[in-house]
Amino acid sequence: MTDAATLPARVPTPRHYLMCPPRYFAVEYAINPWMDPSRPVDAERALDQWARLRDAFRGLGHTVEEVEPQPGLPDMVFAANSATVIDGRVLGARFRAPQRAAEAEHFRRWFVEHGYRDITMPRQINEAEGDLAWTGRLLLAGTGFRTDPGAHAEAQEALGVPVVSLRLVDPRYYHLDTALFVLSEATDTAPAQIAYYPEAFSRGSQRVLARLFPGAVLADAADAECFGLNAVSDGRNVVLPVEATALAGRLAERGYQPVFVDISELRKAGGGPKCCTCEIRK
Numbered sequence: 001m002t003d004a005a006t007l008p009a010r011v012p013t014p015r016h017y018l019m020c021p022p023r024y025f026a027v028e029y030a031i032n033p034w035m036d037p038s039r040p041v042d043a044e045r046a047l048d049q050w051a052r053l054r055d056a057f058r059g060l061g062h063t064v065e066e067v068e069p070q071p072g073l074p075d076m077v078f079a080a081n082s083a084t085v086i087d088g089r090v091l092g093a094r095f096r097a098p099q100r101a102a103e104a105e106h107f108r109r110w111f112v113e114h115g116y117r118d119i120t121m122p123r124q125i126n127e128a129e130g131d132l133a134w135t136g137r138l139l140l141a142g143t144g145f146r147t148d149p150g151a152h153a154e155a156q157e158a159l160g161v162p163v164v165s166l167r168l169v170d171p172r173y174y175h176l177d178t179a180l181f182v183l184s185e186a187t188d189t190a191p192a193q194i195a196y197y198p199e200a201f202s203r204g205s206q207r208v209l210a211r212l213f214p215g216a217v218l219a220d221a222a223d224a225e226c227f228g229l230n231a232v233s234d235g236r237n238v239v240l241p242v243e244a245t246a247l248a249g250r251l252a253e254r255g256y257q258p259v260f261v262d263i264s265e266l267r268k269a270g271g272g273p274k275c276c277t278c279e280i281r282k
């Protein structure tokens with residue numbers, strides 16, 4: 001099973017990420033079940049963990065750009081929530097929580113200043129890659145806690161990609177990217193491969209996922225609880241939380257290379273590696 005000779009060769013592709021250092025990181029409000037404002041957060045440690053995540057991406061040969069963090073926006077480190085970029089088209093964000101609303105404009109401005117011309121700001125609540133996952137063919141779109149179902153149709157129009165709506169049902173997995181990630185995008189010769197935690201989805205959405213991705217890696221409750229599905233894959237290397245050893249083992253059996261990072265401080269806000277990482281697809 002784990003005989004190296006029988007493993008499919010996984011080919012990494014260079015990625016372009018946008019991240020935001022957690023200089024003003026804190027847990028000052030609770031907008032998901034992971035956040036407890038009475039529990040102390042080590043801001044220094046959060047910055048260090050974030051820097052290691054960024055350096056892990058750079059070490060894998062990826063490009064990382066940084067947005068300037070803003071005081072008073074403690075969740076701005078979760079850059080994945082602020083834009084979805086496919087073929088150089090940018091779909092911005094509209095946050096559900098008023099505490100995060102101002103983040104969207106800081107990111108929009110970054111894209112304007114960096115020469116992006118096709119930028120759409122959503123009218124419906126849209127927490128970007130928190131709820132939208134690109135498989136290379138389809139945009140998987142979560143709803144139930146944050147992103148409005150109407151935002152899925154808006155995303156389809158703005159980005160010109162087919163959208164598949166999926167319903168999340170467990171408040172701990174309030175964003176799609178806490179319950180599902182894309183391991184490798186579809187190519188002309190191979191379908192996309194994903195990993196997901198079925199129980200985070202409604203029965204109907206579980207059937208949709210099983211139909212679309214019969215070869216998916218299925219995660220269990222323990223994998224999901226440590227934010228193992230909040231992972232970032234380049235097609236070969238999968239950056240995931242250090243606690244996600246069981247999931248990492250199953251990924252390795254499929255030829256992926258786990259890359260562990262410690263995100264213990266960021267998890268206190270309900271975030272992990274993927275939440276910190278907005279992918280720019282040119």
Ligand code: ARG
Pocket residue numbers: 031032035075078080081100129130131175177178269270271272274275276
């Ligand atoms: N505290 C943030 C929130 O609840 C965490 C966001 C995590 N981001 C993500 N892509 N799942 O909005």
